[in-house]
Amino acid sequence: MKKIRMRLVVLFSLLIIGFLAITGCSSNTSNNEDxxxxxxxxxxxxxxxxxxxxxxxxxxxxxxxxxxxxxxxxxxxxxxxxxxxxxxxxxxxxxxxxxxxxxxxxxxxxxxxxxxxxxxxxxxxxLENKQIIVTLSNSDIITKNDLKDKNVAAQNGSSAVDAMNKEPTIVSSFKGGEPVVFDTNNEALMDLEAGRVDAFVGDEVLARYYIKQRGYDKYKVIEENFGKEEYxxxxxxxxxxxxxxxxxxxxxxxxxxxxxxxxxxxxx
Missing domain, CATH: 3.40.190.10 (Periplasmic binding protein-like II)
Structure with a gap:
């Protein structure tokens, strides 16, 4: 009985390994086939x-x-x-x-x-784009160095976060040593409008469209940015x-x- 159980265990293990190998290969194939x-x-x-x-x-x-x-x-x-x-x-x-x-x-x-x-x-x-810095119109933030000890918002998983991380000295100076990330850009911009964060970094096309909808007098786009990119x-x-x-x-x-x-x- 012990031998039979051992054989069953070995057989079952081999089946599991084979299944995982097949599913792994099919995933790679689907990603690489035309x-x-x-x-x-x-x-x-x-x-x-x-x-x-x-x-x-x-x-x-x-x-x-x-x-x-x-x-x-x-x-x-x-x-x-x-x-x-x-x-x-x-x-x-x-x-x-x-x-x-x-x-x-x-x-x-x-x-x-x-x-x-x-x-x-x-x-x-x-399409060309750049990662711009948006603040409220009455903010004293004029340059990237002024983001020191400030809450800086961005969308989680966005290229804005990637662009900021290319300048680790600036990012480490943020309050908390990193950006405050949100599920969506809209949530980040709403927190900026409410004064819960001090600045927003994001795609120019999105930020300027948002500013147009919410009112030009509320916001300021500072001259410096976190770099140009392409879509x-x-x-x-x-x-x-x-x-x-x-x-x-x-x-x-x-x-x-x-x-x-x-x-x-x-x-x-």
């Missing part, structure tokens, strides 16, 4: 986004997802011959959602940087054909004026 033919076959593509990131992708007063990136994506995939479905995600989990196959691309003010290049395949850059569309490493198709559609839109029309709708 899935464009499968996407074309099902007829739609799933775009992951933070639905609070105005004006790139956000819910309007009717609860519909709208924005600059949303309009671009609709036109891009119309040209490719696919329906695009918008999937709100936890922005801190964006690359994990992509790798797991829950979404097919990340497109929502997604800044290109070296760390992200290791995880995703990027399209060509399609791109993130896809799985193996999706070379999808990257090619998206790049071509964007190039065509810039040549025929469609990109400029969408840009002017949101930013002029």
């Amino acid at each position: 899935s464009f033919s499968k996407i074309k076959e099902k007829g739609y593509i799933v775009m992951g986004l933070d639905d609070t990131f105005a004006p790139m992708g956000f819910k309007d007063e009717k609860g519909e997802i709208v924005g600059f990136d949303v309009d671009l994506a609709k036109e891009v995939f119309k040209r490719i011959g696919l329906e695009v479905r918008f999937q709100p995600i936890d922005w801190t989990m964006k690359e994990s959602e992509l790798k797991a196959g829950n979404i097919d691309l990340i497109w929502n003010g997604y800044s290109i940087n070296d760390e992200r290049k290791e995880k995703v395949a990027f399209s060509k850059p399609y 791109g569309i993130g896809m799985r490493k193996g999706d070379k054909e999808l990257v090619k198709q998206v790049d071509k559609a964007l190039d065509d839109m810039k040549q025929d004026g469609t990109y400029e029309e969408i840009f002017n709708k949101w930013f002029k």
